[in-house]
Amino acid sequence: MELDGEEVDRLFHALADRTRRDILAQAMTGDHSVSALARRYPFSFAAVQKHVAVLEKAGLVTKQKHGREQRVVTNIQAIERARTLLDHFERLWVERLERFEAVLEEED
Amino acid sequence: MELDGEEVDRLFHALADRTRRDILAQAMTGDHSVSALARRYPFSFAAVQKHVAVLEKAGLVTKQKHGREQRVVTNIQAIERARTLLDHFERLWVERLERFEAVLEEED
DNA sequence: ATAATCTACAACTAAATGGTTGTAGATTCT
DNA sequence: AGAATCTACAACCATTTAGTTGTAGATTAT
Numbered sequence: 400m401e402l403d404g405e406e407v408d409r410l411f412h413a414l415a416d417r418t419r420r421d422i423l424a425q426a427m428t429g430d431h432s433v434s435a436l437a438r439r440y441p442f443s444f445a446a447v448q449k450h451v452a453v454l455e456k457a458g459l460v461t462k463q464k465h466g467r468e469q470r471v472v473t474n475i476q477a478i479e480r481a482r483t484l485l486d487h488f489e490r491l492w493v494e495r496l497e498r499f500e501a502v503l504e505e506e507d
Numbered sequence: 508m509e510l511d512g513e514e515v516d517r518l519f520h521a522l523a524d525r526t527r528r529d530i531l532a533q534a535m536t537g538d539h540s541v542s543a544l545a546r547r548y549p550f551s552f553a554a555v556q557k558h559v560a561v562l563e564k565a566g567l568v569t570k571q572k573h574g575r576e577q578r579v580v581t582n583i584q585a586i587e588r589a590r591t592l593l594d595h596f597e598r599l600w601v602e603r604l605e606r607f608e609a610v611l612e613e614e615d
Numbered sequence: 616a617t618a619a620t621c622t623a624c625a626a627c628t629a630a631a632t633g634g635t636t637g638t639a640g641a642t643t644c645t
Numbered sequence: 646a647g648a649a650t651c652t653a654c655a656a657c658c659a660t661t662t663a664g665t666t667g668t669a670g671a672t673t674a675t
Contacts, residue, residue, distance in 0.1 A: 404525070405525075407523075407525070407528070408523050408524065408525060409523075410523075411519045411520070411522040411523035412519070412520070412523035414519040414523075415515075415516050415517075415518075415519035415520035415522075415523055416516065417512070417513075417515070417516060420515070423596065424596065424599055427596060427599035427600045427603065428599050428602075428603050429603065473600060475597065475600050478593055478596050478597055478600075479597075481593055482590060482593045482594070482597075485586055485589055485590045485593070486590070488531065488532065488535060488586050489583065489586055489587075489590075491532055491535035491536050492535045492581060492583050492586075494536075495535065495536050495537065
């Protein structure tokens with residue numbers, strides 16, 4: 400598993416904004432159109448539309464057309480992906496600790 | 508647990524850069540000074556120093572002075588924190604699924 | 616003592632980010 | 646048919662970001 404790549408950049412960058420995290424949380428709990436989401440924030444429709452686009456490029460959401468509306472649907476796999484990446488970081492740390500403990504064992 | 512706040516912004520933003528993720532991975536596997544880290548990248552010392560500062564403000568690393576060196580040490584709790592935040596997102600999604608399933612049960 | 620190394624920080628630049636307004640095409644409502 | 650709604654996208658602006666070079670203070674090595 401690679402910890403580099405622009406895909407990962409986009410994923411964490413999308414999560415690094417309060418409004419986008421809130422939009423994502425909204426989309427997690429129910430289906431909302433872009434304009435329904437936009438009404439919840441003190442920003443223009445276009446601003447919220449851009450945030451959704453950032454989430455979409457990060458793979459965190461997709462859009463489904465329903466008539467004139469565009470429903471924002473979460474992609475739970477992208478969250479799993481982010482978690483897996485963090486797990487790999489943690490493992491590096493744990494493995495180092497284990498190596499350290501192995502050395503202590505030898506010293507006995 | 509809050510999913511908002513500038514602290515969280517800083518955390519995910521720090522992770523949203525390939526070089527910083529790599530620096531973090533290096534710091535996870537062993538102790539390195541800032542200049543030792545800087546030598547591994549095709550950037551100036553100052554650039555790497557800034558990346559470390561971003562990681563530090565995000566709480567992902569701390570610095571420990573050893574003589575003229577500054578050792579970069581990871582703070583595993585910050586990674587745990589990020590994982591916990593992602594877990595909360597996932598839970599929103601799962602809870603929604605459960606509500607949905609409960610409705611289906613009722614219909615029987 | 617002097618030179619080399621490590622760090623901190625300021626000043627600068629180009630590009631990206633997050634917001635705005637405005638225009639225009641689809642779709643739905645009356 | 647005409648009005649209202651939803652979306653897409655361009656153009657613009659202010660701020661932040663990620664890089665640079667340069668200067669200066671502390672510490673270590675010769």
